[in-house]
Each structure stands twice: as C-alpha cells, then as structure tokens.
Amino acid sequence: HRSAIEGTNEPTLEFKPGSPERAALQKALADLKGKTESIPCMIGGEEVWTPTVRYQLSPFNHAHKVAKFCYADKELINKAINAALAARREWDLKPVQDRAQIFLKAADMLSGPRRAEVLAKTMVGQGKTVIQAEIDAAAELIDFFRFNAKYALELEKSQPISVDVSTNSMVYRGLEGFVAAISPFNFTAIGGNLAGAPALMGNVVLWKPSDTALLSSYAVYKILLEAGLPPNVVQFVPADGPVFGDAVTSSEHFCGLNFTGSVPTFKRLWKQVSENLDRYRNFPRLAGECGGKNFHLVHRSADVASVVNGTLRSAFEYGGQKCSACSRLYAPDSLWPQIKEKLLEEHKKIKVGDPAQDFGTFFSAVIDDKSFARIKKWIEHAKKSSNLSILAGGGCDDRVGYFIEPCIVESKDPQDPIMKEEIFGPVLTVFVYPEKRYKEVLELIDTTTPYGLTGAIFAQEKRIVDEARSLLRNAAGNFYINDKSTGAVVAQQPFGGSRISGTNDKPGGPHYILRWTSPQAIKETHVPLTDWRYAYMQ
Numbered sequence: 001h002r003s004a005i006e007g008t009n010e011p012t013l014e015f016k017p018g019s020p021e022r023a024a025l026q027k028a029l030a031d032l033k034g035k036t037e038s039i040p041c042m043i044g045g046e047e048v049w050t051p052t053v054r055y056q057l058s059p060f061n062h063a064h065k066v067a068k069f070c071y072a073d074k075e076l077i078n079k080a081i082n083a084a085l086a087a088r089r090e091w092d093l094k095p096v097q098d099r100a101q102i103f104l105k106a107a108d109m110l111s112g113p114r115r116a117e118v119l120a121k122t123m124v125g126q127g128k129t130v131i132q133a134e135i136d137a138a139a140e141l142i143d144f145f146r147f148n149a150k151y152a153l154e155l156e157k158s159q160p161i162s163v164d165v166s167t168n169s170m171v172y173r174g175l176e177g178f179v180a181a182i183s184p185f186n187f188t189a190i191g192g193n194l195a196g197a198p199a200l201m202g203n204v205v206l207w208k209p210s211d212t213a214l215l216s217s218y219a220v221y222k223i224l225l226e227a228g229l230p231p232n233v234v235q236f237v238p239a240d241g242p243v244f245g246d247a248v249t250s251s252e253h254f255c256g257l258n259f260t261g262s263v264p265t266f267k268r269l270w271k272q273v274s275e276n277l278d279r280y281r282n283f284p285r286l287a288g289e290c291g292g293k294n295f296h297l298v299h300r301s302a303d304v305a306s307v308v309n310g311t312l313r314s315a316f317e318y319g320g321q322k323c324s325a326c327s328r329l330y331a332p333d334s335l336w337p338q339i340k341e342k343l344l345e346e347h348k349k350i351k352v353g354d355p356a357q358d359f360g361t362f363f364s365a366v367i368d369d370k371s372f373a374r375i376k377k378w379i380e381h382a383k384k385s386s387n388l389s390i391l392a393g394g395g396c397d398d399r400v401g402y403f404i405e406p407c408i409v410e411s412k413d414p415q416d417p418i419m420k421e422e423i424f425g426p427v428l429t430v431f432v433y434p435e436k437r438y439k440e441v442l443e444l445i446d447t448t449t450p451y452g453l454t455g456a457i458f459a460q461e462k463r464i465v466d467e468a469r470s471l472l473r474n475a476a477g478n479f480y481i482n483d484k485s486t487g488a489v490v491a492q493q494p495f496g497g498s499r500i501s502g503t504n505d506k507p508g509g510p511h512y513i514l515r516w517t518s519p520q521a522i523k524e525t526h527v528p529l530t531d532w533r534y535a536y537m538q
Contacts (some may be wrong), residue, residue, distance in 0.1 A: 015131075170519050178255060182244070299460075311428065314486045340391070
C-alpha cells in the first residue's frame with residue numbers, strides 16, 4: 001500500500017475508447033440494464049428481509065427500478081444497536097494495524113476488480129457521468145480508506161514523553177457506545193467514509209444510507225465485509241430518516257453522529273441529542289456537513305477563460321448536486337460582457353442526457369422527483385421576478401428522467417433569495433457589480449448567506465488575492481484561488497465548512513479521525529514510592 005504510505009492519491013482513469021477500463025465499465029453497465037437488485041437490512045451479520053419495501057429509481061430513467069430495498073423499523077434498529085454493542089469490545093481491542101489492513105484491502109478491491117461494478121452502480125443509481133463516478137466512487141473512496149489508515153497508524157505512533165522513573169503512553173480507544181452514520185445520495189465515497197472512519201478507529205457503527213444511493217452503498221458495504229470487516233462492526237440499516245434518528249438518539253449507548261445532509265435534518269438531530277442528554281453514558285460526538293451557497297468572485301484582473309470554464313464545471317457538473325457547487329457568481333461590469341459572451345457560447349455545448357449510454361454527457365438528471373420539483377420552483381421564481389432574468393437554459397422535463405437544463409440567471413438584487421438559499425441543482429445566478437465597488441462586494445459575499453463552505457476568487461493581482469483571503473476568512477472552509485470551488489481531493493484539500501455548513505471536521509485530513517477516538521493516557525511508574533512526605537516537609 002505504497003501509495004498511501006508515500007502520500008500519493010489513487011490515479012483517476014481516463015476511460016478512453018479502446019481502454020480496458022472503458023470496456024470493463026461498459027460491461028458492468030450492460031449487466032445492470034433493466035435489473036433490480038434486492039437489498040436487505042444487514043443486522044448482526046445476517047440478511048433481514050422486512051415487509052416494508054422501497055425502490056431506488058434511476059434518475060435519468062425513472063421507469064428503471066435499480067434497487068428494491070427493505071426498511072428497518074424501530075424494533076429492528078434497536079436489534080442492530082444491540083448487535084453492534086456486542087461486537088464493540090473485541091473490535092476496539094483489535095490492534096489498529098489489523099483494522100487498517102481491512103480498509104487497505106477494501107481499497108485494493110475498489111482500485112482493481114470491483115472498480116467497474118461500483119462505478120456502474122453509482123452512474124445508474126445516482127445519475128453520475130463516467131468522470132464524476134470515477135473521481136467519487138473509485139478515487140475518493142479509495143483515498144479515504146488508504147489515507148485514513150495511514151493517519152490512524154501515524155496517530156498510534158504519536159506518544160507522550162517518558163522520564164527515567166516512569167513510562168507514559170496513549171491508547172487511542174474507540175468511543176464507548178455506537179456511532180450512527182447517516183449518508184447522502186451525492187457521493188458514494190462519503191457514505192463509505194462516514195461509516196468507515198469511525199469503524200477504523202475501533203467503533204461500532206449503524207449506517208443508514210440514502211434511499212437514493214442504496215445500490216452503490218450496499219456494494220461498498222459488501223466489499224468491506226469481503227475485505228475482512230467483522231459482520232457486527234457496521235450494521236447496514238436502510239430506514240425512514242426520522243424513525244432512524246429517533247431510535248439512535250434515544251439509546252443510552254449513542255455516542256456519536258457522523259452526518260452529511262441538510263441543515264434542517266442536522267438541526268433536528270442535534271436538538272434530539274440535547275433533549276436526551278441526561279440518558280447518555282457519554283457526551284456524544286456530533287460531526288456534520290450540511291451544504292453551502294458557494295461563490296465565485298471575479299476581479300477585473302482575472303483570466304476570463306479560467307472564470308468561464310471553472311464556473312461551468314463548478315456550477316453544472318453532476319447537475320450542481322455537490323455541496324461545494326458554485327451557485328453565485330460576482331462579476332465586475334468591466335469584464336462581464338466578455339464573460340457573458342463566452343459563458344453563453346460554451347453553455348450551448350453542454351450535453352445533458354443518459355450517462356450510461358452516451359459518455360459525451362456532461363451531466364445527467366437530478367436525483368429524484370422531490371429535487372426536480374424544488375429546482376423547478378427556483379426557475380419559476382427567476383421567470384416571475386422583476387429582479388431576475390434567465391440568460392440561458394432552465395427547461396425542465398421529467399417524462400423519462402428528472403432532466404433540468406443548466407440555467408444561468410442574472411440578478412439585479414444581490415439579496416434576492418436565489419442568491420441566499422441553497423438550490424442544489426443546475427442553477428447559477430450572476431450579480432454584476434460596479435468595478436469600483438469591489439471592496440463592498442467582499443463584504444456582500446461574506447454576509448449574504450449563513451453558509452460558509454466553499455468559495456473562489458479569480459484574480460491575477462497578489463494584493464487583491466491577499467485582501468480577499470483576509471476579508472473572506474470565515475466565508476469558506478475551502479477557499480480556492482484561480483480555481484473552481486469544487487473538486488477537493490483527499491489529503492490535498494481536507495473538506496468542510498463552518499457556520500451552518502457544518503462542524504468543519506475536515507474529512508480527508510489527518511485530524512478527522514481524532515473525532516472518533518477517546519484517548520486514554522497511561523502512566524506506569526517503575527520506582528517504589530518510599531515516603532508520602534515531600535522533601536520540603538522534612
């Protein structure tokens with residue numbers, strides 16, 4: 001596992017015509033065509049088929065049910081808690097080297113023989129294109145498993161100093177209880193990491209995957225089991241969100257939440273934890289990432305091509321369904337005519353379609369009918385508002401899949417709701433500012449939304465860049481200079497934001513695993529204590 005040890009990331013494959021990876025992926029996609037996989041709950045290492053059944057639909061072809069999966073009720077969730085707790089002591093006592101080997105093996109399986117399968121299931125189930133599936137379900141997930149293992153092994157070596165008469169050591173224990181992992185639809189890798197990182201550190205986990213990412217999540221879960229993860233360490237528990245949340249937060253053994261999702265859901269869970277605080281044996285660790293309203297700021301010294309290409313990628317890759325996607329663009333009036341012309345010219349070339357059939361697709365359908373309806377409402381708002389004008393796109397068609405054309409909106413009002421609230425879809429709003437009021441725009445960006453996830457400045461003048469870094473210090477947990485606001489890479493740009501974007505625990509970095517350990521300091525003295533009195537007393 002030299003790549004992680006040496007600090008290198010998993011290479012992203014190109015899938016060029018005639019390449020072996022392209023052939024393997026096309027075969028995996030063909031194998032899924034028209035198929036519906038039945039997925040159970042996995043409790044105590046056993047398949048549990050419940051009578052409450054749900055379906056995962058392919059976003060770009062909602063007639064295709066890609067998965068039929070079982071929901072756990074409160075009784076089964078409690079059974080999962082007990083099964084996890086029964087495994088906790090043995091798993092926590094297992095040397096970190098042994099736990100790490102399981103995740104390193106899983107990474108090797110994802111890198112090699114299982115890569116095409118997980119990519120295909122991510123594409124068909126979550127509507128990702130080839131490259132978006134590759135950078136997520138392969139490269140990022142592999143990197144999470146390898147680098148987390150590397151960081152855990154390095155942490156084990158981090159020990160306190162000792163003196164002549166005594167030896168000091170630190171034991172990195174798992175938390176006392178179970179961790180609940182609640183994962184989103186938009187990144188297969190996030191699901192694997194939300195459940196995997198706490199497990200690596202000696203914790204037992206209840207993993208509730210997203211209903212709209214069941215197919216790929218279950219594939220990742222099975223790979224972990226095949227790599228040697230004991231069946232009771234991670235329970236795979238598809239369930240209704242509130243039912244799962246109520247069950248885990250009401251258990252006295254609840255000790256941690258690893259969450260990615262919406263702000264209202266995270267707030268509700270946090271409130272439930274606070275209401276149940278008196279029943280817990282420990283103060284639970286709460287880690288959450290909740291999205292953003294991310295910005296690209298353009299200075300007059302910016303390179304126009306970088307602005308246009310970076311913004312198109314950030315705003316529209318995966319249909320804008322990334323927590324980090326650019327949703328608001330601030331452009332100076334002096335550059336806007338050039339930017340606008342190029343933006344609209346390139347916009348015409350964007351192909352939206354079926355990513356499994358046409359590898360030339362730039363992005364596909366949005367995830368489900370709820371997302372489609374929500375995004376469509378924002379486009380209707382843009383059509384009706386006197387402050388807004390649609391410059392391009394915005395067509396919506398849900399007859400076959402949940403397709404929405406990439407939409408570019410210009411706003412006269414920088415405080416319009418479309419520039420303040422998260423949309424989570426292919427809608428980019430532009431505010432053109434007077435060049436001479438650049439400093440006011442910095443304050444505007446910082447104060448317009450309650451989020452603080454990602455942002456970027458495009459400028460060639462160092463003084464301007466330095467000023468933006470200072471004044472936007474709290475506006476983005478991941479800040480980019482002359483680069484798009486998306487695309488954080490494990491071990492290169494640990495990811496997360498503050499304000500209502502989350503707790504900013506930076507998964508993908510060396511400190512993230514500290515959230516999932518409860519260290520024990522041990523002092524062993526080798527010289528007998530011969531007198532209780534101190535020298536000054538004699």
